[in-house]
Amino acid sequence: MFDFADYLDLPLIWGFLIATAIFLYVLLDGFDLGIGIILPFAPSDKCRDRMMNSIAPFWDANETWLVLGGGGLFAAFPLAYAILMPAFYIPIIIMLLGLIMRGVAFEFRFKSDGKARVLWGYVFHFGSIAASFCQGVILGAFVQGVEVSGRNFSGGPLDWASAFSIMTGIAVVFGYVLLGATWLIMKTEDITQVWARKVASYTLNFVGMFMVLVSIIMPFIDERIRDLWFSFPNIYYLLPIPLMTAMLFILIWIDLHNAKAEYRPFFASIGVFLMGYIGLAVSIFPWIIPFKFNLWEAAASTPGLSLLLVGVIPGLPVILGYTIYCYYVFKGKTSHENLY
Amino acid sequence: MIFDPVLLARIQFAFTISFHIVFPAFTIGLASFLAVVEWRWLRTGNQIYRDLYKFWIKIFSIAFGMGVVSGVVMSYQFGTNWSVFSDKVANVLGPLLGYEVLTAFFLESSFLGIMLFGWGRVSQRMHFVATCIVAIGTVISAFWILAANSWMQTPQGFMVGADGRLNPLNWIEIVFNPSFPYRFAHMMVAAYLTTAFVIGGVGSLYLYLNRHIPHARIMLGMAAIMASTVAPLQLFIGDAHGINTLKYQPAKVAAMEGLWETKKGIPLLLFAIPDQDSEQNRMELKIPKLASLILTHDMNGEVRGLKDWKKEDRPKVAIVFWSFRVMVGIGLMMILIGITSAVKYFRGKLFTTRWLHLWWIAMMPTGFIALLAGWFVTEVGRQPYIVYGVIRTADVISPGVIGAEVAASLLAFVVVYTLVFGSGSYYIIKLIRKGVVTDNKKSDKYGAEALIIKATGGDDV
Numbered sequence: 001m002f003d004f005a006d007y008l009d010l011p012l013i014w015g016f017l018i019a020t021a022i023f024l025y026v027l028l029d030g031f032d033l034g035i036g037i038i039l040p041f042a043p044s045d046k047c048r049d050r051m052m053n054s055i056a057p058f059w060d061a062n063e064t065w066l067v068l069g070g071g072g073l074f075a076a077f078p079l080a081y082a083i084l085m086p087a088f089y090i091p092i093i094i095m096l097l098g099l100i101m102r103g104v105a106f107e108f109r110f111k112s113d114g115k116a117r118v119l120w121g122y123v124f125h126f127g128s129i130a131a132s133f134c135q136g137v138i139l140g141a142f143v144q145g146v147e148v149s150g151r152n153f154s155g156g157p158l159d160w161a162s163a164f165s166i167m168t169g170i171a172v173v174f175g176y177v178l179l180g181a182t183w184l185i186m187k188t189e190d191i192t193q194v195w196a197r198k199v200a201s202y203t204l205n206f207v208g209m210f211m212v213l214v215s216i217i218m219p220f221i222d223e224r225i226r227d228l229w230f231s232f233p234n235i236y237y238l239l240p241i242p243l244m245t246a247m248l249f250i251l252i253w254i255d256l257h258n259a260k261a262e263y264r265p266f267f268a269s270i271g272v273f274l275m276g277y278i279g280l281a282v283s284i285f286p287w288i289i290p291f292k293f294n295l296w297e298a299a300a301s302t303p304g305l306s307l308l309l310v311g312v313i314p315g316l317p318v319i320l321g322y323t324i325y326c327y328y329v330f331k332g333k334t335s336h337e338n339l340y
Numbered sequence: 341m342i343f344d345p346v347l348l349a350r351i352q353f354a355f356t357i358s359f360h361i362v363f364p365a366f367t368i369g370l371a372s373f374l375a376v377v378e379w380r381w382l383r384t385g386n387q388i389y390r391d392l393y394k395f396w397i398k399i400f401s402i403a404f405g406m407g408v409v410s411g412v413v414m415s416y417q418f419g420t421n422w423s424v425f426s427d428k429v430a431n432v433l434g435p436l437l438g439y440e441v442l443t444a445f446f447l448e449s450s451f452l453g454i455m456l457f458g459w460g461r462v463s464q465r466m467h468f469v470a471t472c473i474v475a476i477g478t479v480i481s482a483f484w485i486l487a488a489n490s491w492m493q494t495p496q497g498f499m500v501g502a503d504g505r506l507n508p509l510n511w512i513e514i515v516f517n518p519s520f521p522y523r524f525a526h527m528m529v530a531a532y533l534t535t536a537f538v539i540g541g542v543g544s545l546y547l548y549l550n551r552h553i554p555h556a557r558i559m560l561g562m563a564a565i566m567a568s569t570v571a572p573l574q575l576f577i578g579d580a581h582g583i584n585t586l587k588y589q590p591a592k593v594a595a596m597e598g599l600w601e602t603k604k605g606i607p608l609l610l611f612a613i614p615d616q617d618s619e620q621n622r623m624e625l626k627i628p629k630l631a632s633l634i635l636t637h638d639m640n641g642e643v644r645g646l647k648d649w650k651k652e653d654r655p656k657v658a659i660v661f662w663s664f665r666v667m668v669g670i671g672l673m674m675i676l677i678g679i680t681s682a683v684k685y686f687r688g689k690l691f692t693t694r695w696l697h698l699w700w701i702a703m704m705p706t707g708f709i710a711l712l713a714g715w716f717v718t719e720v721g722r723q724p725y726i727v728y729g730v731i732r733t734a735d736v737i738s739p740g741v742i743g744a745e746v747a748a749s750l751l752a753f754v755v756v757y758t759l760v761f762g763s764g765s766y767y768i769i770k771l772i773r774k775g776v777v778t779d780n781k782k783s784d785k786y787g788a789e790a791l792i793i794k795a796t797g798g799d800d801v
Binding site: 058061066068070075076081087092106107108152153301304311315329330 | 406409437456461752
């Protein structure tokens with residue numbers, strides 16, 4: 001019988017697919033979480049309405065990538081799912097509660113006025129911060145690794161908390177703000193755009209600082225990461241990543257002070273995220289539970305991975321296609337009028 | 341204080357999934373309703389249908405949003421509280437859930453944006469297509485999740501590996517497991533009925549208050565069609581589902597009937613207080629032989645009693661027994677109001693009989709209650725197994741997770757969900773009180789009012 005496993009390295013393909021899904025989640029929900037984080041600081045109520053309207057048609061679908069991340073991990077790497085979820089119990093629950101609060105606040109804010117509208121704006125704000133921060137904490141704790149015995153997590157409930165994971169938590173908050181602010185530069189005009197430019201250029205410094213910090217600390221977490229980055233000839237292959245990142249930073253910096261550049265800052269910020277993500281992925285590969293289980297050890301059995309792959313090969317391009325179509329439908333600048 | 345992590349984790353799962361299921365069930369029905377309404381509008385050009393669409397889409401967006409956020413929780417809770425379960429069954433259930441996300445979730449959530457905000461941005465036809473896609477997406481989503489749930493009830497097409505993990509053998513057998521067709525049909529019809537009773541209740545409320553009469557007549561009329569045709573249909577589907585359960589999960593049926601001894605010609609208990617410890621019922625009120633007739637289609641058919649199973653293999657009888665009666669009672673009430681409404685309609689009095697409208701208003705939440713009661717029957721009735729006959733619930737909790745963590749997160753979920761549910765209900769009630777907005781403005785081809793997205797001038801402050 002035909003078997004994908006004879007021709008393809010299924011766990012490797014699935015590792016790539018899950019990583020892609022998580023990256024798309026980070027990008028897409030990243031900019032709407034970022035908008036939540038900066039919402040209360042906007043110069044006027046009309047600005048706030050415009051900010052919310054700019055993400056209204058998309059947030060449901062953006063959050064769906066998180067379901068794909070969780071569901072995909074469950075389906076493709078059940079061992080990683082079974083170990084990581086209990087290990088990050090507390091940040092995951094807080095992230096979920098944050099996402100719930102901001103999701104409903106979004107709907108309720110549109111349907112209320114006066115003080116209630118302001119209140120839901122704040123719920124949206126704090127929910128977004130909580131979710132972003134926890135995602136960053138989970139990322140940091142994931143890179144540092146978790147305690148495992150047999151096929152189960154064996155550490156304590158607060159193992160995820162470390163100086164590094166708290167720092168990555170804050171870093172992700174700033175990163176999302178950069179995405180959100182550059183999204184606003186693209187989708188709004190006048191004072192909202194001017195303000196978003198200020199926010200973005202302020203945030204850019206912090207994002208740069210955090211990326212440098214993470215890059216310095218990563219090699220100290222495990223010698224394998226150090227060897228990977230600082231041995232010959234790897235260093236030549238990997239050097240483009242930091243160089244590209246530096247160039248993108250310069251590009252964003254120039255564009256933020258150039259009133260004509262409305263689209264480039266957002267896409268260059270995506271580039272920065274992509275570079276950071278590739279850097280992390282290269283450092284961790286091939287581990288899915290860092291330094292305990294690799295992709296092949298944690299993968300689901302072949303029949304399930306094959307069956308899902310049959311669906312993903314046509315499915316993912318279709319999903320990406322209609323996602324792009326939906327963004328295309330809502331192209332252009334956003335107004336502050338009530339959309340409903 | 342000692343926390344039992346298994347019990348707490350079960351309560352947490354029951355709480356979060358019960359909260360979640362209410363919204364998808366409502367949006368499954370409402371999406372189809374909106375598709376029908378929009379189709380009527382495109383065909384007839386009647387403005388009333390457009391108003392109805394615009395009215396219900398706001399409620400739809402709230403319900404859908406609450407469904408999305410409470411659904412994200414579900415996809416992580418298998419791992420946080422039930423990691424051993426995840427590890428053991430992922431090879432079988434993983435692809436089913438994966439397909440749900442791939443084939444349904446993205447479809448629904450992407451086109452929802454167009455459905456909600458696409459007025460004036462896409463053509464009429466495309467907007468209708470978006471509505472239909474969302475409606476179809478909800479059905480596809482139900483297909484996969486019910487396949488997964490049904491497999492846990494009546495597992496087949498797998499083998500248990502040497503390490504205790506389950507491996508798939510035949511995907512067709514896994515997806516189309518014995519209880520799946522019945523559960524899928526039963527749940528879809530339940531979702532449509534639940535929504536119909538909300539729509540009918542709102543229509544009746546407006547008729548009773550003498551508001552939005554033309555809109556209210558359409559709402560009540562459509563709901564009455566559903567109640568008079570689909571509610572009786574549900575009785576037959578439910579019956580078939582029950583007979584299927586008798587074949588594959590007889591202990592669940594014994595609990596539903598409150599039956600302890602294996603007997604022929606068993607009575608239908610209208611009322612009883614089942615006592616798990618002493619293995620008997622108190623204060624029975626019964627109709628002789630009726631349960632045998634319903635279950636075996638024979639007055640003297642034999643049905644197995646709970647004593648056939650060891651004490652530790654029995655589900656909690658009282659919950660199953662009473663949830664079942666609540667569900668069936670509401671179902672019968674739905675049939676009754678459906679028939680009454682049909683009779684009134686043919687006498688030309690459906691829209692003027694005020695007591696009937698009050699009855700419809702009172703029936704508004706019953707669909708949700710019946711739905712939850714039905715899920716309690718099937719899920720509690722599956723216990724003490726998580727995968728029936730294969731894996732016990734108590735054996736698959738996350739080993740590293742302590743009771744205090746589960747207790748704290750349960751408390752957090754209860755507080756947040758209560759706030760969310762309270763606010764959500766408040767805004768839905770507010771929308772219903774505000775009523776249907778009739779827009780007489782001559783607008784462009786798709787009635788897009790304030791949606792021309794253009795630069796707003798210097799009026800910002």
